[in-house]
Amino acid sequence: MIRLIRRNAWVAGLCVLFILLAVTTKLIQPDYGAGDFGSLMRAVLPYAFAVAAQTVVVIAGGIDLSVAAMMAVTSVTAAAMMNGASESHALFVVPFVLALGLCLGALNGFLIVWTRVPDIVVTLSTLFVFQGVALLILDAPGGGAAEWLKGLVVGTVPIPFLPESVTAWIPKALIVLVICLAVVWIPLRRSQLGLSIYAIGSSELAAFRSGVSVARTKIAAYAIGGLFAAMGGLSLTLSTGIGAPIPGPYLLASVAAVVLGGVALGGGKGGLLGPIIAVIVLRLVRTDLTLLAVDPNATTIIEGLIMVIVVMLGAFLAMRGRTR
Amino acid sequence: MTKSKLLLPLVAAALMASAGVAAAKEYTIGISNTVQGNGWREEMICAMKAQALASGEVSKLNIAHRNTDAAGQLEDVRNLISAGVDAIVVNPADPAGINAALKEATDKGIVVVAVDQAVTEPSAYVISNNQEEYAYLGAKWLFQQMGGKGGVVYMRGAAGASADSDRDKGFKRALAEFPDVKVVHEVFTGWQQDQGKQQILDFSATGTPYQGIWTSGIDNVIVDALVESQAPLVPVVGADNAGFVGQLTSVEGLKGAAVTNPGSIGGAGVALALQILDGKKPDSKLVLVNPELWENATDEGKAKLKAAADPSLSPEWPVSISIPGWTTYTKDQIVACKGPGE
Numbered sequence: 001m002i003r004l005i006r007r008n009a010w011v012a013g014l015c016v017l018f019i020l021l022a023v024t025t026k027l028i029q030p031d032y033g034a035g036d037f038g039s040l041m042r043a044v045l046p047y048a049f050a051v052a053a054q055t056v057v058v059i060a061g062g063i064d065l066s067v068a069a070m071m072a073v074t075s076v077t078a079a080a081m082m083n084g085a086s087e088s089h090a091l092f093v094v095p096f097v098l099a100l101g102l103c104l105g106a107l108n109g110f111l112i113v114w115t116r117v118p119d120i121v122v123t124l125s126t127l128f129v130f131q132g133v134a135l136l137i138l139d140a141p142g143g144g145a146a147e148w149l150k151g152l153v154v155g156t157v158p159i160p161f162l163p164e165s166v167t168a169w170i171p172k173a174l175i176v177l178v179i180c181l182a183v184v185w186i187p188l189r190r191s192q193l194g195l196s197i198y199a200i201g202s203s204e205l206a207a208f209r210s211g212v213s214v215a216r217t218k219i220a221a222y223a224i225g226g227l228f229a230a231m232g233g234l235s236l237t238l239s240t241g242i243g244a245p246i247p248g249p250y251l252l253a254s255v256a257a258v259v260l261g262g263v264a265l266g267g268g269k270g271g272l273l274g275p276i277i278a279v280i281v282l283r284l285v286r287t288d289l290t291l292l293a294v295d296p297n298a299t300t301i302i303e304g305l306i307m308v309i310v311v312m313l314g315a316f317l318a319m320r321g322r323t324r
Numbered sequence: 325m326t327k328s329k330l331l332l333p334l335v336a337a338a339l340m341a342s343a344g345v346a347a348a349k350e351y352t353i354g355i356s357n358t359v360q361g362n363g364w365r366e367e368m369i370c371a372m373k374a375q376a377l378a379s380g381e382v383s384k385l386n387i388a389h390r391n392t393d394a395a396g397q398l399e400d401v402r403n404l405i406s407a408g409v410d411a412i413v414v415n416p417a418d419p420a421g422i423n424a425a426l427k428e429a430t431d432k433g434i435v436v437v438a439v440d441q442a443v444t445e446p447s448a449y450v451i452s453n454n455q456e457e458y459a460y461l462g463a464k465w466l467f468q469q470m471g472g473k474g475g476v477v478y479m480r481g482a483a484g485a486s487a488d489s490d491r492d493k494g495f496k497r498a499l500a501e502f503p504d505v506k507v508v509h510e511v512f513t514g515w516q517q518d519q520g521k522q523q524i525l526d527f528s529a530t531g532t533p534y535q536g537i538w539t540s541g542i543d544n545v546i547v548d549a550l551v552e553s554q555a556p557l558v559p560v561v562g563a564d565n566a567g568f569v570g571q572l573t574s575v576e577g578l579k580g581a582a583v584t585n586p587g588s589i590g591g592a593g594v595a596l597a598l599q600i601l602d603g604k605k606p607d608s609k610l611v612l613v614n615p616e617l618w619e620n621a622t623d624e625g626k627a628k629l630k631a632a633a634d635p636s637l638s639p640e641w642p643v644s645i646s647i648p649g650w651t652t653y654t655k656d657q658i659v660a661c662k663g664p665g666e
Contacts, residue, residue, distance in 0.1 A: 029406060036406040043399035140484030141394065141418050150424075240394045240421035244484070248393035283399070290403040296360075296389035 010262035010314060014277040017310065021284045028291045034156075036287075038171035042153055042239060044283050045173050046071065047253055049232030051261070051275045052181055053105075053225040054254035056188075057119075060221035061201035061267030065123040066108060067229050067254050068247035069130035074101050074233030076134050079143025079243025090146035098230045104130065105226015109219035127251075134245040141244040149238045152176060177276075180231050184224065185272050197221050201267030257282060260307055262314065282307075350383040351411065351601055353594060354404030357389045358397050358417040362515060363565065363640020364541065365415070367587030368440065371645070372413060373663035374653035375591035381598050385663040394421030401425035411435040411597035413590070416443045419486040435600045439593035441486040442610070451596050451611040453585050455487045458615045459494030459540075462561040462583040465617055466536045467502040469559040469579060474535030475508035477527065481540040482514045491540060508534050513542045517640070521545040528555050537561070541585060543568040544639055547575060564618070564632065567639025572620045572629050581619035582629070587642045588658070589613060592650035613647060 005012050025032050050067050057064040074097050081093045108126055112119045153173040158164070188194040196217040199207035208214050232250065237243050259265065260282070261275030285306060289299045355372055359365045369389060376382035386407050388400035394417045402425050404412050412429055416422055416438050423445040426436050430447035437449045466476065478495065481488035499505060509527050513520035520542035528549075536559045539546055543562020550557055560580040562568045572580050596611065618632060619625040634643045637659075645658050 029408065031408055032406060036402075039399075039402035039406065043395075043402065046395055140489075141421060142484065154424075236393075236395050239398060239424070240418065241424070242394065242418060242421045244393055244395075244418070244421070246393070248395060249391070286399070287403045287406065290386060290388050290400065291407045293384060293386040293407075296387045299390070 008273075009318075011271070011274045011277065013314060013317075014261070014274060014281060018277060018281050018284070021281060021288065025284065025288055025291065028288060032291075034168035034171075037169060038156070038173065040280070040283055040287060041171045041173035041177070043286075044280050045153060045177060045235040045239065046232045046248070046250060047257070047279045047283065048177055048276055049180070049228050049235060050250040050254040051257040051279045052185075052272060053228035053232065054258050055261070055263055055270070055272055055275045056197070056221055056228065057225040058258050058263050058265060059201050059267060059270060060197045060218060061204065062112070062119040062218065062221065063123065063255075063265075064105075064108060064222065064225050065120065065251060066104075066127040066130055067225070067232075068250040069127045069134065070101060070104050070226055070229035071233040071236060071250055072134040072243075072245055072247040073104065073130045073137070074230040075236040076138040076143065076243035076245050078234055078237045079145060080137055082146055082149075082237075083142070083144040085144075085146075087146045087148055090149050093146075094149070094234065097234055098227060101226040101228075101230020101233065102223050103226070105229065106219055106223035108226065109222030112222070113215040113218055131245075131247060134247070138243055138245050141242050143237070143243040145237050145241045149234075150241060152238060153235070181272060181276070184227065188224065189271075193217065193220055198268055201269075203268070253279070253282070256307055259311055351381055351598065352384045352386065352407070352409045353382055353597060354386045354401075354407060354409035354412040355388065356397055356400045356404060356412065356414040357387075358392050358394075358400075358415070359515070360389055360391045363638060364515070364563075364585075364587045364642060367641045367645070367658070368415065368590035370658050370661035371588040371591030371651065371653075372594050373661055373666070374657040375594040375651055377662065377664050378651075378653035378657060379595070379598055381602075382594075382664050384665060387663075392417070394418040397422050398425045401429060405429050405432060405434065409434060410601055411437065413437045413439060413593040413597055414443075415440045415590070416486070418484065420444050435597050437593045437597045437600075439589050442490075446609070449596060449600065449606070449609050449611070451589065451593050452487075452613070453589055454612040454614050455490035456494035456497075457612075458563075458583050458585055459491035459538075460498050461494075461615055461617045462581060463495045463498035463538055464501065465581050465619060466538055466559055466561045467498060467505050469621065470505060470536045472502050473504035475506050475533060477524070477534050477537045478507045478510040479520060479523065479537065479539040479542060479546070480510065480512050483512045488512075488540065495538065508532055513540065515540065515542060517542055517545045521549050524549045525553065528553060534558060539563075541565065543582075544571055547571045547578060547580075551575065564642045564644055565639065566634055566637040566641050566643050569618070569629060569633050569643050570635060570639070572618075573626070573633055579619075579621055581617050581621075581625075582632075584616045584618070584644050585642060586613070586644035586647055588645050588647050588651055591653065591658070592647045595650045595652070613650075 053067050078097045082090055111122045156167050159167050196212045199212050200214050200217050204214055257275045257279040261278035263270030376385050397417045426445040426448050429436050439451055442450045511523050524546050539562045541563035544567035557577050563585045564582045569582050618628045632643050
């Protein structure tokens, strides 16, 4: 048990931070309850998928600046396709949009491998390209979403053998998030591809000399990033019921949570759990600032300061741990 | 034991009485806005704060004010619900995209008032400037000034905002009355000053002739651009922003009109929310404030402009800093931009 905690010290630290924040929230607003936690998880959803997309790419030693733009493209595609269509039509739309995300991501990866232009430049240009594509699909916010899709993240589900007082704290949004991430991440982590992604992130040359196909692995990492971004786009459409062509604030948020989640920006280190807990922490900070009625012009400063302090503290503790 | 049994109902009654008194005078109001750093929106926020302070009925304002999308506004509105506010005044990012959270709020008995732009959620109240009329008034005046013919540059607001689509209806209605007026260039400024200025400079550079410019409130920078590039001063229609109203009285040879679009509608929204909380519900769920047009082509219009001009305000602030019949704060209060407890 102690070994497990020590191996996942960063994640454990984030969990403690989350619990502290949760207690603070309860102190600020004694009425904060299960319903409010459900709202938090629904707000987390698009951010969490953006972070997952960024995490996979960063672990592979890259960075994807087009995450938010890919979310916009997939979100407007879903909203445009579902507009006025039957409920069952969405059964076809969801896999199509996920495949679209996979292709957009793979395109990023392919361009990086093929042109040898640095990933920051390639994904910056695809950011603009995807923004334009989103506006071509829908020039203004609009479209629609199937009711059953919207219902997917609202409320709770009864779980057998668990009392209602417990299931109330397990909102559908959290279940959807865990299932979507686990279905992709767990098999990936245990596969050869997953290992290769970590390998090229640590050292491309070493990975190449050990027989890893760097090009193929990189394209796959970006493609999986695109898949997660498509999930994020879908979550935007089903929470608002529309598609918005102008990308939201998800790019910087995704990088922030990746850093806060203990993933090395140089690549090769970290997991998915840390960034996901980090993104929940960041949303809860926003909730607390609203509950406290902090001057809105100061809130972003506070959010930024909290991030810097946490990362510095984490690095300091990690350094002390190593020297001992 | 018996003593405490006797005391208990007394204490409970006293608590309930004090709670009843407190509820009548001590409201908490939540505010959600998704455009930060824009003069009109800043005036709106200041009007909300000033009205809350002047009413004496508000103990605390919870303001969620940042640049975000509809999904971010859903988060903000839900956080305001968690904060236990009595009313939420919201400038919606999208007419339909935030309905889910607004419904959750009204289901909990929270009064929801949308200002500036409409929402499609039927349980919410809407108090808004009449945006269709705003565009119709200004466009009609402009087309008359152009002699009923020629090319017009149509500088719109933000794509997809309901205020912009309502204004488009009014503009098209006026356009239909003048068959010889053609739109030579249509562009979205996003209600951003720098962007609008760049767009008019880019268009002037193409050399396409035009006889008039209609703007959705990004006005003073357009006049600046025309003056700086020494382009012919065609008639310009804008909003009642302090900078533009000043230009209409001071720039040599400029013909133009300002259509009122008070940012103080935010204060009216707070006033409406408080009325509803006090049990005085309006007859209709939609309250529209009608615009006025001030032009500098006639002496009567010039007098109105002179009376309205206020160089002490920031050039991006609309000069109509109050709405008669709705807002009760003073000019000092809105300029100070302080809410209750600040």
